Amino acid sequence: QVQLVESGGGLVQAGGSLRLSCAASERTLRNYAMGWFRQGPGKEREFVAAINWSGGLTYYTESVKGRFTISRDNAKNTVSLQMNGLKPEDTAVYYCAAHRDILALKDRNVASRWGQGTQLTVSS
Numbered sequence: 001q002v003q004l005v006e007s008g009g010g011l012v013q014a015g016g017s018l019r020l021s022c023a024a025s026e027r028t029l030r031n032y033a034m035g036w037f038r039q040g041p042g043k044e045r046e047f048v049a050a051i052n053w054s055g056g057l058t059y060y061t062e063s064v065k066g067r068f069t070i071s072r073d074n075a076k077n078t079v080s081l082q083m084n085g086l087k088p089e090d091t092a093v094y095y096c097a098a099h100r101d102i103l104a105l106k107d108r109n110v111a112s113r114w115g116q117g118t119q120l121t122v123s124s
Contacts, residue, residue: 003024003025003026003113003115004022004023004024004025004029004096004097004098004113004114004115005022005023005025005096005115005116006020006021006022006094006095006096006115006116006117006118007020007021007022007023007118008020008021008118009094009118009119009120010119010120010121011121011122011123012086012120012121012122012123013086013122013123014086014087014088014122014123014124015085015086016086016122017082017083017084017085017086018083018086018120019080019081019082019083020036020080020081020083020094020096020118020120021078021079021080021081022034022036022078022079022080022096022115023076023077023078024077024078024079024098024113025077026077027077029077029098029113030053030074030077031053031100032053032098032099032100032112032113033050033051033052033053033098033099033100033101033102033104033105034050034051034070034072034079034096034097034098034105035047035048035049035050035051035070035096035097035098035099035102035105035106035111036048036049036050036070036079036081036094036095036096036097037094037095037097037109037111038090038092038093038094038095038120039092039093039095039117040089040091040092041091041092043092045095045109046061046109047061047105047106047109048060048061048064048068048081048094049061049064049068049070049081050070050102050105050106051070051071051072051079051102052102053074055071055072055074057102058070059102059105059106063089064083064090067083067084067085067086068081068082068083068084069081069082069084070082079096081094083120086120086122087122088122088123088124089122090120090122091120091121091122092119092120093117093118093119093120094117094118094119094120095114095115095116095117096114096115097111097113097114097115098111098112098113099111099112099113100112
């Protein structure tokens with residue numbers, strides 16, 4: 001069973017930066033689009049960002065554009081989310097996800113694989 005393991009969450013002050021990483025246990029995921037989702041307190045899980053298999057196509061939800069950057073390293077089977085200018089409303093559990101179709105991640109919030117999540121808390 002392919003596993004996705006997130007790391008890098010924590011507590012940061014508003015305006016600060018943090019980098020989340022997701023490691024995949026199987027090389028075949030380099031053929032998948034990868035994405036990040038988040039679920040804030042009392043909220044439904046929402047799409048944050050996605051990147052296609054080659055890294056040449058990315059999507060972001062409007063609220064993080066210009067602040068977050070998704071990237072991937074297929075040689076290391078990892079995907080990262082660089083988060084700058086963090087706001088208290090970014091507080092959530094962040095999940096890594098994989099799907100062959102990037103639009104499934106972006107438009108339908110579905111994935112073939114999910115990580116267990118990592119907590120980000122942004123203090124004001």
